[in-house]
Amino acid sequence: MAVINLKNRQIECKLVYYGPGRSGKTANLEYINKNFSKQVAGKMISIDTEGDRTLFFDFLPIGLGKIRGCDVRVQLYTVPGQVKYRATRELVLRGADGIIFVADSLAVRREKNMMSLKDLHENLKKMGLDIRRIPLSLQYNKRDLENTGLPIMSIEKMEKELNRQLKVQSFPTSALTGEGVGKTLTHTIKLILAHLQKEFKWADGS
Amino acid sequence: MDLISKIKLDFKEAELYRSQGLLDEAIDKYTAIEALIKANSNIRQRKSLLAKIASRIDELNKKMKRISAPTPPPKVSEDAQTLMKEMFTYDDPEAKGSSSLGGAIALAKFGQYDKAIEELTRLLEYESLRVEAAKNLLSCWIQQNYVEYAVSLFQKWKKTRFFPPEELAIVLGHFQEVLAAAGVTREIAGVELQKTIEPDSEINDEDILDISATKFSLPGGPRKGERVEFEVSFQSGKYIQIIIPKKEKDLINGLNPGNMLKDIIFYSPAAIFSGTGFLSSKKAIEAGPKRGDYSFSIKIIDIKS
Ligand SMILES: Nc1nc2c(ncn2[C@@H]2O[C@H](COP(=O)(O)OP(=O)(O)OP(=O)(O)O)[C@@H](O)[C@H]2O)c(=O)[nH]1
Numbered sequence: 001m002a003v004i005n006l007k008n009r010q011i012e013c014k015l016v017y018y019g020p021g022r023s024g025k026t027a028n029l030e031y032i033n034k035n036f037s038k039q040v041a042g043k044m045i046s047i048d049t050e051g052d053r054t055l056f057f058d059f060l061p062i063g064l065g066k067i068r069g070c071d072v073r074v075q076l077y078t079v080p081g082q083v084k085y086r087a088t089r090e091l092v093l094r095g096a097d098g099i100i101f102v103a104d105s106l107a108v109r110r111e112k113n114m115m116s117l118k119d120l121h122e123n124l125k126k127m128g129l130d131i132r133r134i135p136l137s138l139q140y141n142k143r144d145l146e147n148t149g150l151p152i153m154s155i156e157k158m159e160k161e162l163n164r165q166l167k168v169q170s171f172p173t174s175a176l177t178g179e180g181v182g183k184t185l186t187h188t189i190k191l192i193l194a195h196l197q198k199e200f201k202w203a204d205g206s
Numbered sequence: 207m208d209l210i211s212k213i214k215l216d217f218k219e220a221e222l223y224r225s226q227g228l229l230d231e232a233i234d235k236y237t238a239i240e241a242l243i244k245a246n247s248n249i250r251q252r253k254s255l256l257a258k259i260a261s262r263i264d265e266l267n268k269k270m271k272r273i274s275a276p277t278p279p280p281k282v283s284e285d286a287q288t289l290m291k292e293m294f295t296y297d298d299p300e301a302k303g304s305s306s307l308g309g310a311i312a313l314a315k316f317g318q319y320d321k322a323i324e325e326l327t328r329l330l331e332y333e334s335l336r337v338e339a340a341k342n343l344l345s346c347w348i349q350q351n352y353v354e355y356a357v358s359l360f361q362k363w364k365k366t367r368f369f370p371p372e373e374l375a376i377v378l379g380h381f382q383e384v385l386a387a388a389g390v391t392r393e394i395a396g397v398e399l400q401k402t403i404e405p406d407s408e409i410n411d412e413d414i415l416d417i418s419a420t421k422f423s424l425p426g427g428p429r430k431g432e433r434v435e436f437e438v439s440f441q442s443g444k445y446i447q448i449i450i451p452k453k454e455k456d457l458i459n460g461l462n463p464g465n466m467l468k469d470i471i472f473y474s475p476a477a478i479f480s481g482t483g484f485l486s487s488k489k490a491i492e493a494g495p496k497r498g499d500y501s502f503s504i505k506i507i508d509i510k511s
């Protein structure tokens with residue numbers, strides 16, 4: 001839930017990276033932390049277990065400076081993707097203003113992607129939110145593995161299986177090389193700000 | 207593709223899964239390669255390949271076991287704890303102080319029990335928060351297996367009359383639930399609720415129609431005096447039951463056993479009549495889909511028209 005302070009002209013919103021275990025959510029944040037140092041507004045906090053699996057969440061605050069007269073800050077979070085951490089996912093998702101769903105392009109993770117999307121859908125519903133209404137983008141991650149001979153799903157196939165009904169913007173990405181990481185982030189933040197504008201009319205000249 | 211190239215590519219795949227922590231997938235792939243090699247006796251270095259695969263599978267199995275073993279949640283840094291708390295500062299901005307309760311509960315959910323207990327203990331001082339704080343405090347101790355301590359804490363509250371009887375009953379109800387969920391059978395000396403003496407009803411059970419809804423002024427709480435309508439979920443003679451969802455805190459707090467509902471209206475499919483009702487019990491529902499909601503039973507004392 002965004003905190004909007006019209007008097008100080010500040011907006012703080014929450015963007016959550018969601019997706020199955022090992023799909024690259026933490027890697028997204030790590031890439032942003034390393035490569036967008038101008039925007040990074042604080043220390044990245046990761047709480048993980050052995051083998052780098054996220055246990056509770058990762059957190060990275062970024063600042064975008066002034067946008068239409070308002071100082072915009074975004075808190076990035078990742079959820080733990082492992083199925084058994086359902087309760088924690090729900091907790092971290094609470095109050096999200098937008099979501100980036102990180103799907104794994106590895107063919108062996110096909111079903112996990114779909115299950116995780118369903119889990120997102122259900123968790124949002126529990127909070128009285130509609131997956132078709134909340135600012136959302138999709139990432140088809142690990143595209144750097146394309147053309148290596150390894151079993152990677154085609155974009156078309158992923159689009160059909162994950163995005164046929166949602167019809168949101170999707171991005172082929174690699175959280176390792178950084179391809180598409182910034183693009184997904186910028187696009188989703190734009191969605192969030194537009195959504196908040198409709199609700200709160202925060203921007204100048206409106 | 208010839209057999210050797212296939213094995214090489216399969217190996218690459220298995221190694222990728224292994225490096226990405228996709229343990230199940232890696233084991234499956236290694237097992238498939240193993241079967242393939244075993245079925246082909248003319249592969250060079252067959253023995254050493256099989257040995258390598260076996261050791262990989264073994265290593266992966268061990269890792270799986272380590273990861274799936276239940277471990278207590280680690281204590282995280284102060285920064286992270288502060289963050290956990292602040293993640294929930296938007297909880298229910300209406301109710302003052304509830305954000306700090308939300309934060310404390312979040313700490314507990316993340317397994318940061320020490321910090322959560324510290325916060326919850328502080329919140330016990332606030333009248334509007336103390337029941338929730340107490341409930342969560344007991345949960346924190348039980349989750350860490352300090353059953354005796356939790357029981358003694360509860361008994362202290364009871365002995366010092368820290369909570370009014372109504373509230374103590376709610377805390378007790380929750381406590382019993384938590385103990386049951388943790389599989390602990392432990393007698394907690396029950397609480398004697400101050401028994402309210404119910405006024406007699408003038409009417410016979412047979413004379414009462416089926417009642418589908420009722421309406422009355424709230425006898426207390428922040429919305430005191432407001433007329434509210436409720437669906438009747440169950441009726442047994444002159445007792446009707448209504449259920450109020452947990453989020454309707456104002457309504458729940460405004461209704462307590464002993465309340466006389468002087469202007470109550472009863473709706474039945476055939477007629478509407480007014481009368482007097484007596485709120486005879488209030489219970490938090492402990493299980494099922496309505497868990498956390500409250501059920502109230504109202505005794506029909508008289509009917510005027
Ligand atoms: N090749 C490749 N590997 C990736 C990419 N993104 C992540 N990985 C690797 O995939 C593994 C899992 O990445 P994480 O970012 O930890 O995954 P996660 O989604 O945070 O996983 P959980 O915390 O368990 O939910 C790591 O070994 C990463 O290096 C990518 O775009 N390309």
Ligand SMILES: [Mg+2]
Pocket residue numbers: 025026027052053054078079080081
């Ligand atoms: Mg992670």
